Amino acid sequence: MKDELIKLIFPNVKDKSYYEEKYPKRDLKEGAVVTRFAPSPTGFVHMGSLFSAYVSSKAAHDTDGVFFLRIEDTDQKREVENGIENIIRDLDNFDIKIDEGVTSNGEVGIYGPYIQTHRKEIYESFASYLMSIDLAYPCFLTEKELEEMREIQEKDKLEIGCYGAFAKYRDLSDEERIKKIKNGEPYIIRLKSQGDINKRIHIKDLIKGDLEFPENNIDVVLIKGDGFPTYHFAHAVDDSLMHTTHVIRGDEWLSSLPIHYELFKVLGYKLPKYCHLSPIMIQDGEIRRKLSKRKDKEAAISFYHELGVPKEAIKLYLLTIANSNFEEWYNANPRESIDKFKFDFKKVSSSGSLFDMEKLLNISKNYLSYLSASDFYNRLLEYTKEYDSEFYNLLVKYKDDSIEFINIERERKKPRKDYSSFSEVKDNMWYMFDELFFKEKKSLDNSEIIIDYFNNYYDSSDTEEEWFNKMKDLASKYGYATDMKAYKEEPDSYPGSIVDISNMIRISMTTKDNTPNLYNILKILGKTRIEKRINEYYPSSKKD
């Protein structure tokens, strides 16, 4: 009778052992970690999911394990066009290597298919197995009945769900079940829970520590009305068959742990190690809440792309949040690849950290300062190509000058830190290009001293020392202080100091009163361009 029922519901299923042979234990070295990123194909990866994906991949790659991508598309309402492609592309953009599963080269690996809707038969087989040992059953509760049930439960302050006396079809005879199905009554498959809510289970979470819950006693849905499995069931089946060792996911799953615990148990599989990540939080006025991909611009990866924050900086930031000892390690090894840092679950904070844009930008600033001039230039080109074609064209046209400018006080132990993102570069560099410099007319003062300098002191072949001595001479000539200490003691006895003199020159060539080293700027500009600027803005300077 039971066989008939199962055959009626799942006419084409295989034996559980078939799959167990098909998906053998992985042949990996001792301690290798197998993780997965298992998103719904709802489109883009955001800060939160990137965090989880990055941590998962790092945990696997640090141990010569496997990181695979599985697509959880069993809710067809959530489907988004190009969802899968976008996820792969986003991971790829962050150099998160997908070893197995759904990749840019199609599905890779022997544990597939890795798209859940393609695994329907597998879930059916496992559901039928559970039916065969009387741990699952078809449930004929209608939506209306379910709703009424919930109302009663809410009113009487009972636990909500299908259990005990509420699980009306739990103990129906197989004959009656067959009859109802043949009658065309809609049904789903539920777990026949063996749990007792008064008993406790203990689960060790690698991040949250030792956890204790009441046993699950709900007859949770295994197979939905559309024939696809629920998350819970798919998780238990897939992560068993795919031999995931560490399930890394958001801590919103914590409360369904008792369900998963029971599911693994009834299926006869070992529970994976769980690592529940706390969400990244954001301060929203008075309240602090989970970073939301719908509400917060900071959640979108594209936001940083547009800003020109390099992907490396984002990974650096994510690791800083993920492992409390990372920052110290990185400060000690600032030029080391972060792949050398070993991720440690023990060092993951169990409370959610507040997203700190300032910190991210600071990390980015440091990262950018360590880049060589030519690397920086190339990355800047990439960025401007997409977001500022005018700037891009100038950078290409004046490649050597640009690199030289970028290199001012750069390639040394403690480089300048001017930029936290590529979008900030133009504002500090535009004046190097005549095309931008002459775009709008400016009115400038102190022309006498400036003209005197360029006519009588400036020599393009001066060394920095010679150059600076001339600045001092010029300052003295006009009564400006050359000794800053003396000037500070008696500021009133001078019209100004050498600072004012050098800033006159600086402003005349850049319009800005703060720039990188002026000597270098004048060197890069060179005699011809300097003369052009002087002639344009200080016509009276023309020697005849």
Added chain:
RNA sequence: GGCCAGUUGGUGAAGCGGUUUAACACACUGCCCUUUCACGGCAGGAUACACGGGUCCGAAUCCCGUACUGGUCACCA
């Protein structure tokens, strides 16, 4: 409401019963260096262990309670 988790200065955090007058990093303030800026050096301030009980010779660290915050209670993941 039930269940679960979290709570160390503005932020991320170290801490795992005594060397804590509580690290470190970011941010902030001041000084020094200095042609501006940046770098660097030095110093500084923080109303920081949510609150209340216990255990202990001793508690940020262990236990209990309270408060607050977050999560979750679907045929969504």
